[in-house]
Amino acid sequence: MTQVSRSTASGRIVTLMHDSAILKDNPLGDPTRRRVSVYLPAAYDSARHRGRRYVTLYDLAGFTGSGLSHLNWRNFDENLPEKLDRLIASKRMPPVIVVFPDCFTQLGGTQYINSSAIGDYADYLNQEIVPFVDGEFRTLASAAHRGCFGKSSGGYGAMRMGMAYPDTWGAIANHSGDANFDFVYGAEWPAVLTHLQNFAKPLLKTGKQSVTPQSVPGEDDGRVKEFLTYVAETPPNGEKPLSNSDVMTLMLLAMAATYDADPAAPNGFYLPYDLHTGERIQARWRQWLKHDPVNMVRANKRRLAKLQGIFIDCGWRDQFHIHFGSRQLSMQLTRHGLGHRYEEFSGTHSGIDYRMDVSLPFLAKALAP
Numbered sequence: 494m495t496q497v498s499r500s501t502a503s504g505r506i507v508t509l510m511h512d513s514a515i516l517k518d519n520p521l522g523d524p525t526r527r528r529v530s531v532y533l534p535a536a537y538d539s540a541r542h543r544g545r546r547y548v549t550l551y552d553l554a555g556f557t558g559s560g561l562s563h564l565n566w567r568n569f570d571e572n573l574p575e576k577l578d579r580l581i582a583s584k585r586m587p588p589v590i591v592v593f594p595d596c597f598t599q600l601g602g603t604q605y606i607n608s609s610a611i612g613d614y615a616d617y618l619n620q621e622i623v624p625f626v627d628g629e630f631r632t633l634a635s636a637a638h639r640g641c642f643g644k645s646s647g648g649y650g651a652m653r654m655g656m657a658y659p660d661t662w663g664a665i666a667n668h669s670g671d672a673n674f675d676f677v678y679g680a681e682w683p684a685v686l687t688h689l690q691n692f693a694k695p696l697l698k699t700g701k702q703s704v705t706p707q708s709v710p711g712e713d714d715g716r717v718k719e720f721l722t723y724v725a726e727t728p729p730n731g732e733k734p735l736s737n738s739d740v741m742t743l744m745l746l747a748m749a750a751t752y753d754a755d756p757a758a759p760n761g762f763y764l765p766y767d768l769h770t771g772e773r774i775q776a777r778w779r780q781w782l783k784h785d786p787v788n789m790v791r792a793n794k795r796r797l798a799k800l801q802g803i804f805i806d807c808g809w810r811d812q813f814h815i816h817f818g819s820r821q822l823s824m825q826l827t828r829h830g831l832g833h834r835y836e837e838f839s840g841t842h843s844g845i846d847y848r849m850d851v852s853l854p855f856l857a858k859a860l861a862p
Contacts, residue, residue, distance in 0.1 A: 503582060510527070519612035521611060528561060532574050533590060546632060547633060548587070550639075552573065552592065553605055553647035554602070554643065554647050555602070555648075557602055559593075559597040580850065586853055586854035590626075590630055590632055598611055600743060601743045604671075609755070611754070636662055638862060642668070642804075645815075645842065648805075649667070651670065656793040659799035664859040666853075669845065672822045676815075678781070682766050685741060689716045689720060693715070712764070746762075751784070785818075791829060803826065803833035804836075804852050805836075806835065806836040809839065809840075810839065811840075823835040
């Protein structure tokens with residue numbers, strides 16, 4: 494085990510290296526040896542609290558992110574360790590341990606669920622990282638004192654953790670997590686389909702056309718593979734970085750690899766739209782809707798009822814229209830008698846880390862012994 498420590502104003506960061514057996518031979522060939530950074534509050538090293546054990550929170554990063562990025566210095570803002578120092582010092586919340594796992598992939602991230610096309614990141618988190626952290630630090634090693642939180646894909650991941658693993662997680666906080674897929678993803682697919690035309694072979698030609706749908710609906714005709722190769726071969730030095738269209742296309746393909754994975758399909762997953770005509774393929778789209786949290790509450794209400802706290806919020810100006818999904822998710826929870834705290838604020842999908850001033854104390858208090 495390699496250990497590196499960095500002092501902060503009050504707490505400190507410890508970074509460990511973990512070798513994953515679950516991610517071994519993952520389909521994308523992503524690293525199996527990864528850093529796991531952990532925030533330890535100032536009280537952790539105090540002689541007075543030498544035997545004390547702590548509530549543990551896991552920070553699930555959004556798409557294109559990693560928990561490690563939340564440790565970076567920020568201009569005119571706090572990083573997460575600085576926020577924790579302030580909230581704890583001001584007694585807004587009790588001291589907690591916070592874990593920053595690395596679940597980044599070649600497709601830009603993960604939704605924290607198992608996928609035959611990406612890797613078993615739910616198992617990685619639940620079966621490897623949680624016991625690894627509990628074995629290294631003085632945690633309160635039970636679901637009753639363990640929670641997770643995140644924004645966007647991380648918020649979605651937190652919601653899925655609560656729905657599927659209440660024996661591991663006792664409370665969750667979901668900031669602007671993906672929900673209501675018809676709005677969130679359906680609105681983005683037309684631009685993605687147009688962008689993928691740039692990678693079609695043979696290239697599209699001007700003139701008289703004979704339009705037909707794909708011979709096998711939902712399968713890549715080569716353009717998706719060509720695009721993924723382009724992304725993989727883009728130099729990491731930033732001289733010619735990926736465009737916004739590239740990143741959005743990569744994200745939608747990552748979602749397809751998450752929600753409709755099949756080892757028999759080209760690239761390991763199916764597409765929910767015809768690449769030629771732009772028609773939605775309803776049989777494929779139904780696979781996506783099975784993973785929409787709005788549609789999952791009823792089947793998972795007994796698991797959700799075991800949680801000690803559910804926090805959901807969203808800005809009502811979210812540019813991906815996720816606030817409508819958040820509202821529907823809250824309505825479904827209420828309909829099934831599941832207590833939760835739901836808040837909205839005047840914000841977009843960006844720059845909303847200040848909302849953790851609300852969610853982190855909520856989680857810490859819900860999980861306190």
